[in-house]
Amino acid sequence: GAGVSQSPSNKVTEKGKDVELRCDPISGHTALYWYRQSLGQGLEFLIYFQGNSAPDKSGLPSDRFSAERTGGSVSTLTIQRTQQEDSAVYLCASSFRGTSGRIGANVLTFGAGSRLTVL
Amino acid sequence: KQEVTQIPAALSVPEGENLVLNCSFTDSAIYNLQWFRQDPGKGLTSLLLIQSSQREQTSGRLNASLDKSSGRSTLYIAASQPGDSATYLCAVNYGGSQGNLIFGKGTKLSVKP
Numbered sequence: 540g541a542g543v544s545q546s547p548s549n550k551v552t553e554k555g556k557d558v559e560l561r562c563d564p565i566s567g568h569t570a571l572y573w574y575r576q577s578l579g580q581g582l583e584f585l586i587y588f589q590g591n592s593a594p595d596k597s598g599l600p601s602d603r604f605s606a607e608r609t610g611g612s613v614s615t616l617t618i619q620r621t622q623q624e625d626s627a628v629y630l631c632a633s634s635f636r637g638t639s640g641r642i643g644a645n646v647l648t649f650g651a652g653s654r655l656t657v658l
Numbered sequence: 659k660q661e662v663t664q665i666p667a668a669l670s671v672p673e674g675e676n677l678v679l680n681c682s683f684t685d686s687a688i689y690n691l692q693w694f695r696q697d698p699g700k701g702l703t704s705l706l707l708i709q710s711s712q713r714e715q716t717s718g719r720l721n722a723s724l725d726k727s728s729g730r731s732t733l734y735i736a737a738s739q740p741g742d743s744a745t746y747l748c749a750v751n752y753g754g755s756q757g758n759l760i761f762g763k764g765t766k767l768s769v770k771p
Contacts, residue, residue: 543701572759581662582702582747582761595758630701645690645751647759649701 541565543650545631551656552621560616560653564633571614572634572647573606577627585629588614589636621657628652660685662750664762671738672770679733679765681748686726689753693722693733695744696764702747705733738769 544563552558564571573585584598588608599605603621608614618625632647661684671677681691690709694702706715706722708731714723721734735742745766749759 574761581763582749582759584758584760587758598758632702646704646707647692647702648704649694651699651701 543631543633543648545629545650545653547653548651549654549656551658553658554623555620557617557619558621558655560618560629560631560655562614562616562631562633562650564612564614564631565648566612568633568635568648569611570634570636571608572632573614573616574630574632575627576630576652582630585616618655621655623657626655626657628654660750660752660760662748662760662762664746664748664765666765667763668766668768670768670770673738673740675738675769676734676736677738677767679735679746679748679767681731681733681762683729683731683750683760685752686729687752688726689751691722691724691731691751692749692759693720693731694747694749696747697744705746735767738767740769740771743767743769 546561569590571588574582575585576582586606587595603619606616630649630652632649634647663682665680688710692707693705695705696702706717708715708722708724719736724731745764747764748762751759
């Protein structure tokens with residue numbers, strides 16, 4: 540697609556429910572990233588996928604959080620047993636990897652985000 | 659601990675002024691540094707990316723500089739316009755996992771007509 544698409548744009552859920560957030564990256568981008576932005580806070584890294592390599596999960600805050608990327612394209616971020624502190628905007632980005640001389644290489648393109656509210 | 663700090667947190671200027679946004683980072687062994695803008699309720703838009711081997715990058719009225727030795731980057735905006743009003747974020751990539759950008763909390767810029 541022309542940009543990074545995220546769905547849903549808004550999600551309100553009750554504490555304890557599971558939620559799934561979807562990200563459709565730019566076609567041809569091998570790298571995909573999930574970040575979280577809480578009110579008044581900076582962006583917090585969650586997880587990173589690059590091609591067929593094992594994902595970097597070092598930013599996931601707890602084992603309630605997981606993500607997968609199917610076929611090297613669409614990614615789903617799953618939050619189980621949601622808590623109120625999970626309320627945030629979840630941002631997805633994609634990029635293509637390349638040398639510094641290649642225009643656009645390593646530049647992240649972000650989606651508009653999924654705003655999650657846990658009541 | 660690798661940290662990125664942006665000062666000031668908020669800035670208000672009259673239209674037409676030239677301005678500088680500051681970003682500092684604690685570890686100078688960076689891979690690259692990016693400046694983003696974020697409009698309310700929107701995602702981030704990449705403005706400029708500076709590789710560790712570069713000193714500056716320019717795009718239109720924007721100029722970003724990088725001084726690794728002092729752990730600083732600046733974003734210079736010339737002849738500011740009301741449409742420049744947004745939050746500007748600085749992000750440092752330390753390589754290794756290239757996905758792990760460390761973001762500052764941003765500078766909220768307001769350009770008054």
